[in-house]
Amino acid sequence: MKLGCVADDLTGATDLALMLAREGLRTIQTIGVPRAGLDLSGADAVVVALKSRMVPAPEAVAQSLTAAEALKKAGAQHLFFKYCSTFDSTDEGNIGPVSEALLAFTGADFTLACSAFPANGRTVYKGHLFVNGVPLHESSMKDHPLTPMRDSNLVRVLQRQTKRSVGLVSYEDVEAGPDAIRSAFEREKAAGHQIVIVDALNDAHLRAIGLAAADFPLMTGGSGVAMGLPAAYRQSERSTAPSPSKGFDAPAGRSIILAGSCSSATREQVKTALEAGVPALRLDAMELASGAMSAKTALEWLKTQPANGPALIYSTATPDEVQAVQSKLGRMNAGEIVESTLAGIAKALPALGFTRLIVAGGETSGAVVNALDVDALAIGPEIDPGVPWTRSLAGIDLALALKSGNFGTPDFFLKAWNLLR
Numbered sequence: 001m002k003l004g005c006v007a008d009d010l011t012g013a014t015d016l017a018l019m020l021a022r023e024g025l026r027t028i029q030t031i032g033v034p035r036a037g038l039d040l041s042g043a044d045a046v047v048v049a050l051k052s053r054m055v056p057a058p059e060a061v062a063q064s065l066t067a068a069e070a071l072k073k074a075g076a077q078h079l080f081f082k083y084c085s086t087f088d089s090t091d092e093g094n095i096g097p098v099s100e101a102l103l104a105f106t107g108a109d110f111t112l113a114c115s116a117f118p119a120n121g122r123t124v125y126k127g128h129l130f131v132n133g134v135p136l137h138e139s140s141m142k143d144h145p146l147t148p149m150r151d152s153n154l155v156r157v158l159q160r161q162t163k164r165s166v167g168l169v170s171y172e173d174v175e176a177g178p179d180a181i182r183s184a185f186e187r188e189k190a191a192g193h194q195i196v197i198v199d200a201l202n203d204a205h206l207r208a209i210g211l212a213a214a215d216f217p218l219m220t221g222g223s224g225v226a227m228g229l230p231a232a233y234r235q236s237e238r239s240t241a242p243s244p245s246k247g248f249d250a251p252a253g254r255s256i257i258l259a260g261s262c263s264s265a266t267r268e269q270v271k272t273a274l275e276a277g278v279p280a281l282r283l284d285a286m287e288l289a290s291g292a293m294s295a296k297t298a299l300e301w302l303k304t305q306p307a308n309g310p311a312l313i314y315s316t317a318t319p320d321e322v323q324a325v326q327s328k329l330g331r332m333n334a335g336e337i338v339e340s341t342l343a344g345i346a347k348a349l350p351a352l353g354f355t356r357l358i359v360a361g362g363e364t365s366g367a368v369v370n371a372l373d374v375d376a377l378a379i380g381p382e383i384d385p386g387v388p389w390t391r392s393l394a395g396i397d398l399a400l401a402l403k404s405g406n407f408g409t410p411d412f413f414l415k416a417w418n419l420l421r
């Protein structure tokens, strides 16, 4: 196996797995550390999806090291630590502490951090992260329910999370191509930095960074910076890309959308689905907390909905509504109440004939997939950048589209079904 990847959340893992598969690596995604007996022998890349983004840093480090160990045992030659393209984290972690721990694990003394994903509007210029042209701290990420991002300068953000010295390889070096990027890495190393934020404004930059860093024992970033790795590996092995898999068959059955993300993209997608007349149930966090509403009442509602189209169950709310709920219930507690309700609903879905699921939100997807006991995924076609259809590799046969909160066009919930046979 060429590349072993540790992703800090499920939709992020799917995003990375799609990038690697699309660029020609045979890729398998596992939910948690691969179980014993899972056949990884045909895979060029394995992406292990953890749920470590929001847990305390020591726990994130422990989970990540366990995954790295398993990947190394399965033959991974290089490691990739995948986090969010909007650098979701707090001053306590977890991007810094996990990067440090994986550096130590690989024995490497240098790595890069690049969260740019231009296809989804994330660019990094002079170390500052922009989301659709707006500095991170002015974007909707400033209101994220769990990791509000209030500083766009990633050198500063990462330096607050790590004892390793953080440097910068900026746009001019990246624009000049792989050799200039390699020289910039050497320059930053000589200056005493062990992690460098790398600028990238477009896919050509990402491919050049991939070529320059393909032999690093450890890379870190969003899925974008993995874009150039498959071609770099092929260059070193003089091989050609395997042809992409043909078509995507989904198991027959009913369709449902579960949305726990409150991101601006998900809010738009929920609004578009409601306007299109998709039958929908809104979960109110305060009613869930009081017991007035529950997974059971949601399932009762679901049983009364028409079988021939998707239904939507969502807790998606505006930043003001989320803040009001959090001030009463606490940030983590509110999230937990909503996630466990959606997980409770998910658990009952196969028995009701639901086999095709779209789930919106990384934490939400983690909770849902755990409830469904899915432990490995094959990667199917791209619905929108960063979001493929996937199919469970064992256990209950399901087609799953696990959507990162901020990804997808407004009609994502409507159009995704067209790709299924």
Ligand SMILES: Nc1ncnc2c1ncn2[C@@H]1O[C@H](COP(=O)(O)OP(=O)(O)OP(=O)(O)O)[C@@H](O)[C@H]1O
Pocket: 009, 011, 012, 144, 145, 146, 260, 261, 262, 263, 266, 284, 285, 315, 316, 317, 321, 322, 325, 326, 334, 335, 336, 337, 338, 339, 360, 361, 362, 363, 364, 365, 403, 404, 405, 406
């Ligand atoms: N109405 C609500 N009030 C308070 N918290 C909510 C509400 N709806 C959802 N949440 C919580 O907000 C969090 C949303 O995180 P999630 O990772 O699912 O979405 P996201 O952050 O938009 O997506 P991603 O991580 O992919 O960017 C979850 O913990 C969820 O339970």
Ligand SMILES: O=C(O)[C@@H](O)C(=O)CO
Pocket: 009, 011, 012, 013, 015, 016, 083, 084, 085, 086, 222, 223, 362, 386, 404, 405
């Ligand atoms: O990188 C991204 O933005 C996504 O893959 C993600 O991690 C959101 O949870």
